[in-house]
Amino acid sequence: SDEPEIKYGGIRAMPFILGNETFEKLGSIGTQSNMQVYLTTVFNMNRVSATTLLSVFNGTTNFATLIGAFFSDTYFGRYNTLAFGSIASTLGLLAITMTAAVRKFHPPQCPANADACVGPTASQMAFLLFGFGLMVAGAGAIRPCNLAFGVDQFNPKTESGKRGIDSFFNWYFFTLTFAIMLSVTAVVYIQSDVSWPIGLAIPTVFMLISCFLFFIGTRIYVIVKAEGSPVTSLAQVVAVAVKKRRLKLPEKPETSLFSYTPTKSMNSKLHHTNQFSFLDKAAIVTPEDEIGPDGAAVDRWRLCSVQQVEELKCVIRVLPIWAAAILYHVGEKPQYVVFQAMQSDRHLAGGSFQIPPATYHIFQMLALIIWLPIYDRLIVPFLRRLTGKDTGISILQRMGIGIFLTVVASVVGAFVEDRRRSLALAHPIPGAHSHRGAVSSMSAFWLVPQLTLVGLAEAFGSVGQIEFFYKQFPENMRSFAGSFFFCAMAVASYLTGFLISGVHRWTANSPAGNWLPEDLNKGRLDYFYYLVAGLCALNLCYFIACANWYRYKGAVGPTQQFEMNQHN
Numbered sequence: 358s359d360e361p362e363i364k365y366g367g368i369r370a371m372p373f374i375l376g377n378e379t380f381e382k383l384g385s386i387g388t389q390s391n392m393q394v395y396l397t398t399v400f401n402m403n404r405v406s407a408t409t410l411l412s413v414f415n416g417t418t419n420f421a422t423l424i425g426a427f428f429s430d431t432y433f434g435r436y437n438t439l440a441f442g443s444i445a446s447t448l449g450l451l452a453i454t455m456t457a458a459v460r461k462f463h464p465p466q467c468p469a470n471a472d473a474c475v476g477p478t479a480s481q482m483a484f485l486l487f488g489f490g491l492m493v494a495g496a497g498a499i500r501p502c503n504l505a506f507g508v509d510q511f512n513p514k515t516e517s518g519k520r521g522i523d524s525f526f527n528w529y530f531f532t533l534t535f536a537i538m539l540s541v542t543a544v545v546y547i548q549s550d551v552s553w554p555i556g557l558a559i560p561t562v563f564m565l566i567s568c569f570l571f572f573i574g575t576r577i578y579v580i581v582k583a584e585g586s587p588v589t590s591l592a593q594v595v596a597v598a599v600k601k602r603r604l605k606l607p608e609k610p611e612t613s614l615f616s617y618t619p620t621k622s623m624n625s626k627l628h629h630t631n632q633f634s635f636l637d638k639a640a641i642v643t644p645e646d647e648i649g650p651d652g653a654a655v656d657r658w659r660l661c662s663v664q665q666v667e668e669l670k671c672v673i674r675v676l677p678i679w680a681a682a683i684l685y686h687v688g689e690k691p692q693y694v695v696f697q698a699m700q701s702d703r704h705l706a707g708g709s710f711q712i713p714p715a716t717y718h719i720f721q722m723l724a725l726i727i728w729l730p731i732y733d734r735l736i737v738p739f740l741r742r743l744t745g746k747d748t749g750i751s752i753l754q755r756m757g758i759g760i761f762l763t764v765v766a767s768v769v770g771a772f773v774e775d776r777r778r779s780l781a782l783a784h785p786i787p788g789a790h791s792h793r794g795a796v797s798s799m800s801a802f803w804l805v806p807q808l809t810l811v812g813l814a815e816a817f818g819s820v821g822q823i824e825f826f827y828k829q830f831p832e833n834m835r836s837f838a839g840s841f842f843f844c845a846m847a848v849a850s851y852l853t854g855f856l857i858s859g860v861h862r863w864t865a866n867s868p869a870g871n872w873l874p875e876d877l878n879k880g881r882l883d884y885f886y887y888l889v890a891g892l893c894a895l896n897l898c899y900f901i902a903c904a905n906w907y908r909y910k911g912a913v914g915p916t917q918q919f920e921m922n923q924h925n
Contacts, residue, residue: 373573373574376570378534380566383540395860412481414492416851421497421498428620429498430587435506439502446492456485496533501836509578545713587837601643615641615642616640618664624833627664627667637663639660639665672834692853694770701800717808737749760818760900763818778882
């Protein structure tokens with residue numbers, strides 16, 4: 358009753374937050390979506406080096422979200438973290454634009470028929486990496502906080518606030534998809550066919566608009582202050598469990614262990630579970646432990662509650678499922694589609710206009726945005742009548758379908774690449790020759806089936822992962838839950854870079870030849886796709902085993918089946 362009344366901005370704050378989010382994505386994605394082409398055509402990098410660099414960049418960007426979530430929840434709060442991220446991203450995009458606009462910041466243009474091109478100097482690469490570093494810092498601050506900051510603007514205790522939160526999520530993903538589609542079409546076209554300096558300056562201007570919209574709405578925002586790191590509570594459980602490792606667990610831990618839940622805790626109350634019973638020792642009360650008049654432990658580094666222990670168990674249970682998400686992201690992001698398009702027939706309807714290579718990713722986005730409403734409005738109600746479950750299928754089943762689709766997409770990609778390569782060798786387009794080799798007479802639209810399957814895999818797997826992490830983490834760790842999704846993408850980016858570099862090196866002297874040479878017509882990219890398909894198939898088996906073992910947060914009972922506890 359002594360706390361001041363919070364004036365929630367609600368819908369009034371949405372134009373500023375969603376506007377900031379839309380233009381931020383237009384800026385960042387508008388730059389990153391065509392970066393493979395930029396590095397290989399303007400910076401004259403070879404394809405393996407460019408792909409590896411972008412894999413490391415994407416991995417570092419996604420790992421940075423974990424650091425951003427920690428500093429946001431522990432020290433600065435979401436508003437200050439987002440402000441820092443917006444400014445850092447703007448400066449990073451400005452630096453990348455300068456590498457294209459200023460001649461001294463990039464290598465000389467490579468002649469069309471040159472056998473070798475002049476690569477970037479050390480200072481040119483340093484300035485490029487400086488821009489990438491600023492973008493990493495900006496994305497690491499923005500990505501884990503933007504969704505949570507939007508939710509902060511609504512009162513979760515009122516019906517209108519709950520409806521506002523649901524509406525915000527819908528509009529958030531709509532603006533995200535809109536930004537991606539605009540980036541891979543209009544912005545990519547300007548970059549590839551008009552001018553790189555102009556094409557990179559446009560995302561920078563978008564980012565400036567994003568900053569303006571964010572700061573102009575400051576007076577309306579609800580700004581939640583940082584309340585300390587939730588990681589401390591998890592560390593306390595581990596430390597106390599180790600200290601009390603020699604103690605014997607009681608026969609009835611449900612009634613014998615120390616149970617205390619703070620009255621103002623935002624976390625839902627969790628019941629005792631039998632998994633990871635070693636951690637239960639942190640909640641054993643000894644004669645040396647002191648309990649205060651409010652029922653809480655005086656020293657939480659000597660005695661922890663069952664609630665604390667179960668919150669740590671929630672995080673530990675998520676880890677095996679999170680590990681399966683890594684290889685899912687490897688299969689869900691085909692790295693060579695842009696290069697395949699560059700050596701395919703990209704003419705539209707037999708005319709002179711050629712579709713930019715990076716624009717073909719729009720079919721992945723179209724599959725996603727077309728399928729989601731069909732799934733939500735038609736498939737889920739049908740499955741609900743069939744299974745009797747509110748969500749039709751479980752979150753883990755949804756994620757499993759996504760992993761299965763990565764296997765199918767990789768196999769389809771291998772078939773298409775085999776056809777593209779065969780036609781490039783037997784029937785190349787007369788007079789057409791890309792910078793890297795002959796252009797196949799196969800239409801680049803044959804890449805659409807693989808991209809469609811990848812979009813469907815994202816609709817099942819990625820959306821399912823976000824929902825899974827959001828629901829299965831303790832409520833006070835939802836910023837970390839969001840960063841976990843990006844961390845899986847980070848490890849996948851590093852793994853993809855290692856896989857590409859390793860295959861390129863290991864197959865260099867093989868009888869079949871290098872699988873991933875500069876000229877794809879001389880390689881066996883289809884073999885690489887088969888390799889990815891095999892890894893994803895193994896990942897699917899691993900995921901099914903983990904899903905059958907998994908116990909949902911709040912579940913009661915000794916076992917947890919794949920379809921249980923759909924109320925979560």
